[in-house]
Amino acid sequence: MKRFAKTHEWYDNETGYVGVSQYAQEQLGDIVYVDLPAVGKEVKKGDVIVSLESVKAAGDVYAPVSGKIVAVNDKVNTNPEIINQDPEGEGWLVKIEASNPAEFDELMSEEEYRKSL
Known part of the structure; x- marks a missing residue:
């Protein structure tokens, strides 16, 4: 099940994948560079985990949950446009093995997130 952060x-929580929302990638515009973290890095909820650069702006991606980064999507390094094409699917950025499952419950459902926009 996918949940969303205010950021x-x-x-x-089924795959552990993290990415940016459709709304976020629309605000950034065409993404041209992605700076992914090292696999094995321990992160806390709210830590900056990825930096994105677009033709319009640069933006940080924050950890929606605490845990260990167990994989990164190398495809977005060579083809950052995947994030614009499918930000909530093939354009995932990192995979986090959550260390505090209760943090997932603090995130918004897709419906709550869409209403917050």
Whole structure:
């Protein structure tokens, strides 16, 4: 199940994938560069985990949950436009193995997130 943070990240507790929302990628515009973290890095909810650069702006991606980064999506390094094409699917950024499952419950449902926009 996918949940959303106020800072426009999503987290899927079934796969552990993290990415930016459709809304966030629309605000950034065409993404041209992605700075991914190292696999194995421990993160706390709210930590900056990824930096994105677009033709319009740069933006940080924050950890929606605490845990360990167990994978990164290398495809977005070579083809950052995947994030614009499918930000809530193939354009995932990192995979986090959550260390505090209760944090997932603090995130918004997709309906709550869409209403917050």
